[in-house]
Amino acid sequence: xxxxxxxxxASRPRRGPLPPPRKDHYLSLPDANVMGTAAMKETLAxxxxxxxxxxxMCLYGPAGLGKTMSVNASLRELAPRATRRIEFRGRPTVLDxxxxxxxxLGLPGSPPRQPTAFDxxxxxxxxxxxxVLVCDEAQWLREESFEYFRHLFDDLYTDIAVVFVGGGNTxxxxxxxxxxxxxxxxxxxxxxxxxxxxxxxIPAYHPVWQTADPDDLLYADDVAAHxxxxxxAKITYHVKRALENNPDLExxxxxxxxxxxxxxxxxxx
Numbered sequence: 001x002x003x004x005x006x007x008x009x010a011s012r013p014r015r016g017p018l019p020p021p022r023k024d025h026y027l028s029l030p031d032a033n034v035m036g037t038a039a040m041k042e043t044l045a046x047x048x049x050x051x052x053x054x055x056x057m058c059l060y061g062p063a064g065l066g067k068t069m070s071v072n073a074s075l076r077e078l079a080p081r082a083t084r085r086i087e088f089r090g091r092p093t094v095l096d097x098x099x100x101x102x103x104x105l106g107l108p109g110s111p112p113r114q115p116t117a118f119d120x121x122x123x124x125x126x127x128x129x130x131x132v133l134v135c136d137e138a139q140w141l142r143e144e145s146f147e148y149f150r151h152l153f154d155d156l157y158t159d160i161a162v163v164f165v166g167g168g169n170t171x172x173x174x175x176x177x178x179x180x181x182x183x184x185x186x187x188x189x190x191x192x193x194x195x196x197x198x199x200x201x202i203p204a205y206h207p208v209w210q211t212a213d214p215d216d217l218l219y220a221d222d223v224a225a226h227x228x229x230x231x232x233a234k235i236t237y238h239v240k241r242a243l244e245n246n247p248d249l250e251x252x253x254x255x256x257x258x259x260x261x262x263x264x265x266x267x268x269x
Contacts, residue, residue, distance in 0.1 A: 016084040016104025018076055024069040026233035030240075034073050035201050039190055043070040046186045048078055050161050051132060056153060056183050058138075058164045060171040061190030064230030067165050068136055070190075079132050087136040094148045098122065101133075119151075127157040138166030143173060146180055153183065192227025206236045208243060212251045219253060224260050235259055 025032040034040070043059065050057040059067050075083045084104040088096065098118050102111045105125055112118040135141070135149065146164075153162050164170060171189070175181050193201065198221045199214040209217065225231040238259040243249055 016086065016106075018072055018080060018083050018085065021073070021076070024072055026064075026230045027237050029206070029233050029237055032206050032233070032236070033204060034069065035205055037066070037193070037197060037201055039066060040070045040073065042188060044074040044077065046188055047071070047074045047163070050163065050185050051078055053185055054130075054159065054161055055185030056162045056164075057186045057188070058166075058170065058174055058184050059188045059190065060164075060166055062192075062228075063167045064228040065190040065192060066229040067167075067190050069229075071134060071136075071163060071165055075132060075134070079130075082130050083132045083134060085134045085136060088140045089137065091140055091142055092145055093142075094144055097145055097148055105131075123152065123155050123158055126152060126160050127155075128159075130159045130161075132161045132163060134163045134165065136165045138164040139168035139170045140166075141173075143177065146174065146177070150180055150183060193221070193229070193232075194227065195221070198225075198227065202232060205232065206240070208236060208239050208251060216251065216253060216256065220256050223256075224263055231263070234263065238262055 021034070022028050024034060046057060049055075059071060061067060072085075084101075086097070086100050086104055088100070092100070095115075098115075099111055101122055102118075105122075107121070107125065112121055133149070133152075138146075141164075149162055149164075152158055153160060164174065171187070174184060175187075195218060199217055202217050203209045203212065220235060221227060221232075225235060235256075239251060239255065242255060242258070243251075249255055
């Protein structure tokens with residue numbers, strides 16, 4: 001699918017566009033590749049459909065499974081200049097969301113003080129050209145915050161697609177509210193890598209795994225990674241540093257056990 005043409009970016013730097021590709025990987029892991037997993041391919045297809053439909057989407061699942069990476073990589077292909085990312089820590093109020101949108105849209109001057117004037121300004125801007133609004137860490141949103149996005153989405157003149165990305169109770173909150181759930185065009189759940197995906201994906205994920213024994217990969221997954229890409233990134237980082245410090249080392253279970261000792265009690269050799 002071709003990227004969506006939008007107006008040229010303003011000269012003023014703006015928060016909110018897609019981050020550089022190197023930021024997709026946990027720890028900005030050097031030499032790591034974005035993998036075309038089943039989840040990644042599904043994300044690309046689903047986002048393409050949601051963009052065409054000017055719809056709403058929810059991607060959900062436990063932390064560390066590659067939700068944000070999949071969304072960012074897909075939107076670089078589909079709508080790189082139309083995308084604006086919004087991310088919260090804590091429980092944002094509706095006013096927090098208004099101000100965040102003001103910033104990521106690169107609007108000049110100071111935000112309006114009156115809620116009605118603020119909403120009118122945001123709706124007018126979101127009607128000028130198509131935008132993909134990505135709300136990451138959506139598990140932090142209150143119910144009224146989700147409703148505010150619905151308010152913007154339902155406006156007859158705004159031209160937006162809305163993508164919620166979150167873990168925790170994101171699905172439960174959205175699905176339990178009929179007014180919200182009925183507007184979600186596509187739901188996509190992320191699950192851990194299967195054992196088959198581990199042995200087919202991880203060797204191509206990073207050069208340190210290219211010659212690893214598949215049984216050792218499964219051992220690492222069973223003991224520590226549990227199909228979680230973020231944990232695989234941490235394991236890969238430690239293996240890479242160990243090989244850089246001692247090129248005579250081999251990627252075997254002795255090295256893996258040493259790495260596991262750095263990962264805390266979630267790993268059990």
